[in-house]
Amino acid sequence: MRVRTAGRRAADLPLDLTDDNSLERLSALAAAELGPLRVVINTAGLLHDGALQPEKRLSQVRRQALERSFAINAFGPLLLAQAIEAALPRDRPVHFASLSARVGSIGDNRLGGWYAYRAAKAAQNQLLRTLAIEWQRRLPLACVTLLHPGTAATPLSAPFSGTLAPSALFTPARSASHLLDVLEGQSAASSGAFLAWDGQPVPW
Numbered sequence: 001m002r003v004r005t006a007g008r009r010a011a012d013l014p015l016d017l018t019d020d021n022s023l024e025r026l027s028a029l030a031a032a033e034l035g036p037l038r039v040v041i042n043t044a045g046l047l048h049d050g051a052l053q054p055e056k057r058l059s060q061v062r063r064q065a066l067e068r069s070f071a072i073n074a075f076g077p078l079l080l081a082q083a084i085e086a087a088l089p090r091d092r093p094v095h096f097a098s099l100s101a102r103v104g105s106i107g108d109n110r111l112g113g114w115y116a117y118r119a120a121k122a123a124q125n126q127l128l129r130t131l132a133i134e135w136q137r138r139l140p141l142a143c144v145t146l147l148h149p150g151t152a153a154t155p156l157s158a159p160f161s162g163t164l165a166p167s168a169l170f171t172p173a174r175s176a177s178h179l180l181d182v183l184e185g186q187s188a189a190s191s192g193a194f195l196a197w198d199g200q201p202v203p204w
Helices: 020-034 063-087 115-138 172-184
Strands: 002-004 010-012 039-042 094-099 142-148 193-196
Touching: 020 063, 039 063, 039 172, 063 094, 063 115, 094 115, 094 172, 115 142, 142 172
Parallel strands: 039 094, 094 142, 142 193
Antiparallel strands: 002 010
16 A cells, blocks of 8 residues: 655555455554545455456356455455545545446446456445445545546456557556546545546446
8 A cells, every 4th residue: 555645755555455454554553643644546456366367157156266356356445445534534525436347337247257356346336335325424525436447558457458459558657647537526525426537427
């Protein structure tokens, strides 16, 4: 996790979203030293890792793959929000955003496959939509946003981006720039939205 203070000083903090002890250490640090945090963006995600590959058919679904995908892609963002909540200001606007994916859209699913990743991203959307509703009551200036970053040239997308036109494959810097532009246009009144890199809503 990278933290940048108001003085523009950046620090890298070790964080494992699947480890409760790691999250508890972050929570204690956030409450004591990190606040107030104004923008928090979760970019962690898991699509493939060694033997773990997106499923093409039902026969390829494995319990361990489902559990690993949900641990990082669904539970991780919500547990991160829990860990840093004490460092969020109550009297100023704050953004909490997390990278989702268009393939996590139930309404936009026309190809099937990728069971674990699709389902975990859809679960993340529901969990953070629910968080947005709670924070509207408890942190009325907070804005929670789910973001589809487009296809960025990263190790996550590398095995699946060979057929894309060059214009459809973003550099990480370009994707980040688009997403920051999207967040700049969001406010507490729009909290809980699921938006693509160009600011357009993505179906749930």
